[in-house]
Amino acid sequence: MPSQRGSARRRQRCVLLTGIAILLIALVLAAALASVLTGRKEEASPEPLKWQGGGTTRNLREIVLGRCYSYLVEGRVKLGDKDCLKIWESLKAAFIHKNPCNATTKDYQPLMELASHPVPCNKSLFWSRTYDLVHLYSRSNHHFLTLEDTFLGYMLDGLSWCGDPSAPGINYESCPKWSECEGSSGSVFWKMASKMFAEAACGVVHVMLNGSIETGAFRSSSVFGSVEVFNLNPDKISEIRIWLMRDIGGPQSDSCSGNSIKKLRNILEERNFKITCEDNYRPVQLLQCVHNPGHPDCSLCTNSTEAP
Amino acid sequence: MMKSLFLSFLLGSILFMNNFSEVQGRKWKGEGTTQNLESISIGRCYDYIRVVNPAVGEKNCSELWEAFINAFINKDPCNILPQDFELFFKLSLHPIPADKSLFWENNQLLVNSFSDRARRYMTLGDTLFGFFGDFLNWCGKENSTGLDYESCPTAAECENNAVDAFWRMASMTYAQHSSGVVHVLLNGSAEGGAYPVRGFFADYEIPYLQRDKISQIVIWVVDDIEGPNIDSCGYNTVQILEDRLKALGYDVTCTDNYEPVMFLLCLDNPDHSKCTLSSSAPAAAQRGPISSDRGGSWNRLMFVSFVGFLFRSALVH
Numbered sequence: 145m146p147s148q149r150g151s152a153r154r155r156q157r158c159v160l161l162t163g164i165a166i167l168l169i170a171l172v173l174a175a176a177l178a179s180v181l182t183g184r185k186e187e188a189s190p191e192p193l194k195w196q197g198g199g200t201t202r203n204l205r206e207i208v209l210g211r212c213y214s215y216l217v218e219g220r221v222k223l224g225d226k227d228c229l230k231i232w233e234s235l236k237a238a239f240i241h242k243n244p245c246n247a248t249t250k251d252y253q254p255l256m257e258l259a260s261h262p263v264p265c266n267k268s269l270f271w272s273r274t275y276d277l278v279h280l281y282s283r284s285n286h287h288f289l290t291l292e293d294t295f296l297g298y299m300l301d302g303l304s305w306c307g308d309p310s311a312p313g314i315n316y317e318s319c320p321k322w323s324e325c326e327g328s329s330g331s332v333f334w335k336m337a338s339k340m341f342a343e344a345a346c347g348v349v350h351v352m353l354n355g356s357i358e359t360g361a362f363r364s365s366s367v368f369g370s371v372e373v374f375n376l377n378p379d380k381i382s383e384i385r386i387w388l389m390r391d392i393g394g395p396q397s398d399s400c401s402g403n404s405i406k407k408l409r410n411i412l413e414e415r416n417f418k419i420t421c422e423d424n425y426r427p428v429q430l431l432q433c434v435h436n437p438g439h440p441d442c443s444l445c446t447n448s449t450e451a452p
Numbered sequence: 453m454m455k456s457l458f459l460s461f462l463l464g465s466i467l468f469m470n471n472f473s474e475v476q477g478r479k480w481k482g483e484g485t486t487q488n489l490e491s492i493s494i495g496r497c498y499d500y501i502r503v504v505n506p507a508v509g510e511k512n513c514s515e516l517w518e519a520f521i522n523a524f525i526n527k528d529p530c531n532i533l534p535q536d537f538e539l540f541f542k543l544s545l546h547p548i549p550a551d552k553s554l555f556w557e558n559n560q561l562l563v564n565s566f567s568d569r570a571r572r573y574m575t576l577g578d579t580l581f582g583f584f585g586d587f588l589n590w591c592g593k594e595n596s597t598g599l600d601y602e603s604c605p606t607a608a609e610c611e612n613n614a615v616d617a618f619w620r621m622a623s624m625t626y627a628q629h630s631s632g633v634v635h636v637l638l639n640g641s642a643e644g645g646a647y648p649v650r651g652f653f654a655d656y657e658i659p660y661l662q663r664d665k666i667s668q669i670v671i672w673v674v675d676d677i678e679g680p681n682i683d684s685c686g687y688n689t690v691q692i693l694e695d696r697l698k699a700l701g702y703d704v705t706c707t708d709n710y711e712p713v714m715f716l717l718c719l720d721n722p723d724h725s726k727c728t729l730s731s732s733a734p735a736a737a738q739r740g741p742i743s744s745d746r747g748g749s750w751n752r753l754m755f756v757s758f759v760g761f762l763f764r765s766a767l768v769h
Binding site: 201202203206207208209210211213214216217218228280281283284285302303426427429430431433434435437441442443444445 | 486487488491492493494495496498499502503513564565566568572587711712713714715716718719720722723725726727728729730
């Protein structure tokens, strides 16, 4: 009978349509649930904080360890046994998981204790705004030691590091520039290391300043002017010798008789230091000439071409 | 019977001493592998690609280390060949900028200062593969995958030791990838001559230079400031070098006491006569390009004339 078969087919179609509808609703619900869950997961691991400077140097651990062991083998100052792994752990603990603008000297105290060492007298070479030249000089003349030639400075020179409250605790994307916050990891570390380097100095100490800077060779706001100058010990230091270097062919902005050096003299003399100043100290000027051979200020008087 | 007892005692003690020295580990006469070699080398690899010369791009430093040690561990330390390091050099290779190659003999410290860590020139020690191994020491042991930290063979004990094999391959690789104007700095005061006719430059670099990639070879012969002038351009071993390179078809120039390098040597002897700058006058009273000596004698003349004039005037009045 056609009506009975017709109604059975209609019932079948109903069941099928209902089934499809339920399936579709289930799919939609599942999709919605999935997006909610992943959204929550994203909220749980936020992006690291954003800063203006370059991020933590990748493979920081390997680089620091390698430099540590390297210094023990061929470093400028002979040290006893140092535990490089412990030194790395101490550095990491100083900044990992922390907001990099809240660094304190307490964070770095254990590292300073593990890595500090005495500096032989008459060898300390300070500098301000002469990074390339001073290190070229200390690499060529092994008598002098800059902070970056000491164990701690050597391990961390040129590297960047900072923490972040979110996992994994180290920010590889960006780190605060020193100007961004008072307590940035980098500035706290280097100021502490500079203070210790100044405190350790004895005998005759030297400082290389840049006489081609418009704002003056000596600035109170520099690390030298704000930290090192005030941590030199007049009881240990017999003389402070300033080398005022002007770029070959560069602006002759400042000299030993200029105002910024007068200011530096006043600060140091008040603390009972004996100060001398030399414009364009010859050996360092010779080094500048290596990289400016054609310049009229750089031609040697005698050119020997005698045959053997 | 006493004799046989004595002989057996002697034999016994000889055997014991041999065993004892092997137990102690000092098999060779040279210094052992550098302590913590793996950490230093891997650290240097990352230091190079992240800090010293990031332009070389990404390298797998652990893979580099594995390729390096597999060249010489578990082998007879007296039978290591340059080709054993082939994989290491393949992995660590990077372009050497044209006109920046600087070869040298008998002046490593000087040349390092001069090249300024790849900023001015790129010596072998300024490449990743050279930086990796510079100033380090290594050797393995037969039938053991460990490094020998006690001692390593000297070149005299075996020619085919791991360190020399490495540097031979390094030199060949460096020469093969040099291009443009190529420089070589020689020590004119070196005993035996500025150009060692058997040496890394002669045996592993010159033969591997690619003539079609090189436009010129510039030779600098620089004497020590206080040193003897044993060799110069056009003489002795330098002549041998110039002839050899010309015969190979290269355009060759040679300069004695190249000034920029002289400045470096002058660092330790700034007051030496060879180190006077023609423009040196006291900074406070620049009188132009008159040397301080000449300025001094002019001053004296003027002063004496003035005093003489005053004296005469006083007499007259």
